[in-house]
Amino acid sequence: xxxxxxxxxxxxxxxxxxxxxxxxxxxxxxxxxxxxxxxxxxxxxxxxxxxxxxxxxxxxxxxxxxxxxxxxxxxxxxxxxxxxxxxxxxxxxxxxxxxxxxxxxxxxxxxxxxxxxxxxxxxxxxxxxxxxxxxxxxxxxxxxxxxxxxxxxxxxxxxxxxxxxxxxxxxxxxxxxxxxxxxxxxxxxxxxxxxxxxxxxxxxxxxxxxxxxxxxxxxxxxxxxxxxxxxxxxxxxxxxxxxxxxxxxxxxxxxxxxxxxxxxxxxxxxxxxxxxxxxxxxxxxxxxxxxxxxxxxxxxxxxxxxxxxxxxxxxxxxxxxxxxxxxxxxxxxxxxxxxxxxxxxxxxxxxxxxxxxxxxxxxxxxxxxxxxxxxxxxxxxxxxxxxx
Numbered sequence: 001x002x003x004x005x006x007x008x009x010x011x012x013x014x015x016x017x018x019x020x021x022x023x024x025x026x027x028x029x030x031x032x033x034x035x036x037x038x039x040x041x042x043x044x045x046x047x048x049x050x051x052x053x054x055x056x057x058x059x060x061x062x063x064x065x066x067x068x069x070x071x072x073x074x075x076x077x078x079x080x081x082x083x084x085x086x087x088x089x090x091x092x093x094x095x096x097x098x099x100x101x102x103x104x105x106x107x108x109x110x111x112x113x114x115x116x117x118x119x120x121x122x123x124x125x126x127x128x129x130x131x132x133x134x135x136x137x138x139x140x141x142x143x144x145x146x147x148x149x150x151x152x153x154x155x156x157x158x159x160x161x162x163x164x165x166x167x168x169x170x171x172x173x174x175x176x177x178x179x180x181x182x183x184x185x186x187x188x189x190x191x192x193x194x195x196x197x198x199x200x201x202x203x204x205x206x207x208x209x210x211x212x213x214x215x216x217x218x219x220x221x222x223x224x225x226x227x228x229x230x231x232x233x234x235x236x237x238x239x240x241x242x243x244x245x246x247x248x249x250x251x252x253x254x255x256x257x258x259x260x261x262x263x264x265x266x267x268x269x270x271x272x273x274x275x276x277x278x279x280x281x282x283x284x285x286x287x288x289x290x291x292x293x294x295x296x297x298x299x300x301x302x303x304x305x306x307x308x309x310x311x312x313x314x315x316x317x318x319x320x321x322x323x324x325x326x327x328x329x330x331x332x333x334x335x336x337x338x339x340x341x342x343x344x345x346x347x348x349x350x351x352x353x354x355x356x357x358x359x360x361x362x363x364x365x366x367x368x369x370x371x372x373x374x375x376x377x378x379x380x381x382x383x384x385x386x387x388x
Contacts, residue, residue, distance in 0.1 A: 279369075347371055349371055350372050
C-alpha cells in the first residue's frame with residue numbers, strides 16, 4: 001500500500017474489539033505503546049474502568065458518536081500507560097459492530113496527561129471518602145436537548161447510561177453490600193422511570209439543569225423505596241447532555257412521617273364527615289375556618305357561602321355571659337339558641353363552644369350544633385320518617 005508507512009508511523013493507536021471483548025486488530029501505533037495485543041481480552045490490556053467503558057459501548061449494538069475518555073493500559077510488567085482518546089462503535093453491513101478505541105500517542109503531552117490523570121485520581125479519592133453521597137450519571141450516547149421536554153425525559157431514561165464516580169456514601173445510602181461495586185450497577189435498578197421521577201427530571205430541565213432539593217423516588221439494593229433529595233448539575237456541550245451529577249440525601253423518614261400525617265388527616269376528615277352533628281371551627285375574629293358536611297345538611301348552607309365569613313351571621317355567640325365575660329374568655333360553654341338556616345328559618349339547637357389546643361389565649365375555637373327536636377319531631381324521628 002502506497003501510504004502504509006505513513007499510517008504505521010501515525011501517532012495514533014487504534015484497537016478494534018469484538019462483542020466477546022477480545023481485541024481483533026490493532027495498528028502499529030498501538031503495538032508500540034501497548035505491545036502485541038491481538039486476540040487478547042480487553043481486561044488483560046486495560047484497567048477495569050477502561051474495560052467497563054469499552055464494554056458499555058459494545059452493549060449499544062449500533063454505531064454511535066465517539067465517547068471521549070482517558071484509557072489506562074496495563075503492561076505485562078505492571079506499569080501503566082495513560083492515553084487520551086475516544087471509543088465508538090463501528091461496523092460494516094452484515095458484520096458485527098466493533099468497538100474502536102482510538103488513543104493519542106503523545107510523548108510531548110504525556111506530562112500533561114499524567115497530571116490530568118493524577119488530579120482525577122485525587123478527586124476520586126476525595127469523593128470516595130467524603131460522608132455526603134455523591135453521584136454521576138454518564139450518557140454513553142449524549143441526550144439531544146434540542147427537542148421538547150417530554151422527549152428529553154424519554155431520552156434520559158431510555159438512552160444507554162451508567163453510574164460514574166459514585167462514592168461509598170452513595171452505596172451506603174442505598175444499602176449496597178460492601179463487596180458490591182455501586183458504579184457497576186445498572187442505573188435503572190436504582191433510579192427507574194416512574195411518574196414521580198418523570199416530574200423530578202422535568203424539574204431539572206425547567207431549572208436549566210441546576211437545581212437543589214429535588215425529590216426522586218429510588219430503590220435500595222433490597223428493592224425497598226427510598227425518598228432522595230438531590231442537588232443536580234449537568235455537563236452540556238451545545239445541545240448535547242453528556243452527564244448529570246450531584247449529591248443525594250435520604251429523606252425517607254421525613255416523607256414517611258408526612259405521608260402518615262396526611263393519612264391521619266384524611267382519616268380524621270372522614271370521621272368528621274360521618275358525625276351527624278354540625279361542627280364549625282372559628283378564630284378569635286369569629287371568622288369561619290372550617291365546617292363538616294353535617295352543617296350543610298342541617299342548615300342548607302353551602303360551605304363556600306360560609307367559609308371566611310363572620311359566624312355571628314348564623315349563630316349568636318355574643319350572648320352576654322356572667323361577669324361580663326366574652327365567648328372567647330371561656331374554657332367551655334353551652335347554651336340553646338336559634339341558628340339561621342339558608343331558607344331564612346331558624347332552627348333550635350343545642351350549642352357548645354370550646355377552645356382548640358392548649359394555647360392561652362386560644363386562637364381557634366370549635367362549635368358543635370345539635371338540633372333540639374320538639375315532641376312532634378321526636379315522634380317522627382322515632383318512626384323513621386323524615387320530619388316535615
